[in-house]
Amino acid sequence: xxxxxQPPSMDCAEGRAANLPCNHSTISGNEYVYWYRQIHSQxxxxxxxxxxxxxxxxxxxxxxxEDRKSSTLILPHATLRDTAVYYCIVNENSNSGYALNFGKxxxxxxxx
Amino acid sequence: GAVVSQHPSWVICKSGxxxxxxxRSLDFQATTMFWYRQFPKQSLMLMATSNEGSKATxxxxxxxxxxxxxxxxxxxxxxTVTSAHPEDSSFYICSARGLNEQFFGPGTRLTVL
Numbered sequence: 001x002x003x004x005x006q007p008p009s010m011d012c013a014e015g016r017a018a019n020l021p022c023n024h025s026t027i028s029g030n031e032y033v034y035w036y037r038q039i040h041s042q043x044x045x046x047x048x049x050x051x052x053x054x055x056x057x058x059x060x061x062x063x064x065x066e067d068r069k070s071s072t073l074i075l076p077h078a079t080l081r082d083t084a085v086y087y088c089i090v091n092e093n094s095n096s097g098y099a100l101n102f103g104k105x106x107x108x109x110x111x112x
Numbered sequence: 113g114a115v116v117s118q119h120p121s122w123v124i125c126k127s128g129x130x131x132x133x134x135x136r137s138l139d140f141q142a143t144t145m146f147w148y149r150q151f152p153k154q155s156l157m158l159m160a161t162s163n164e165g166s167k168a169t170x171x172x173x174x175x176x177x178x179x180x181x182x183x184x185x186x187x188x189x190x191x192t193v194t195s196a197h198p199e200d201s202s203f204y205i206c207s208a209r210g211l212n213e214q215f216f217g218p219g220t221r222l223t224v225l
Binding site: 034036038041042043044045046049087099100101102103104105 | 116118146148155156157158161203205207213214215216217218219221
């Protein structure tokens with residue numbers, strides 16, 4: 001079972017920031033927060049991950065609350081190509097060998 | 113980033129035939145690969161974990177004799193759907209574990225007539 005809760009869908013205007021929330025209230029101390037996205041009929045694409053500090057890369061920023069029970073993925077300037085299903089997943093570091101378990105994700109629609 | 117490929121990208125077969133799907137890690141070695149299945153409008157469901165040189169571990173409800181997995185090298189895992197039926201039609205996706213994240217293949221769409 002997925003250990004995360006995400007809104008089923010969100011809309012965002014092109015050029016605006018898209019803020020995607022995720023609740024993971026049962027996260028344990030050694031579990032990371034991973035974000036992936038899946039564009040229609042493609043394999044999931046890695047976006048970002050973090051443990052407790054905020055993280056930023058060329059794709060997005062990840063804000064994790066101090067108690068680690070929730071996080072927000074921020075796409076700073078959404079484009080039409082960012083329309084996809086976004087999955088928030090908690091898991092031990094990939095070296096643990098555990099598979100990523102996908103919940104239902106958030107379907108993000110970026111509109112012109 | 114690391115690349116994982118799958119072949120074929122799509123396949124159509126007759127009911128009762130077997131289909132083999134290949135998953136390759138192109139620029140890194142993967143001791144562990146995972147196979148997922150995704151039905152329309154649903155999320156990815158883990159089918160099995162494939163470890164190089166050993167037997168795969170299947171999730172509950174996944175028939176190991178129907179979905180044969182072979183992970184003979186550090187860069188290749190194969191999934192064979194034996195005696196395929198229309199209900200096996202789905203999007204099959206593999207992933208390979210890298211240093212810090214898992215990388216996913218582009219998926220294989222299987223249609224069984």
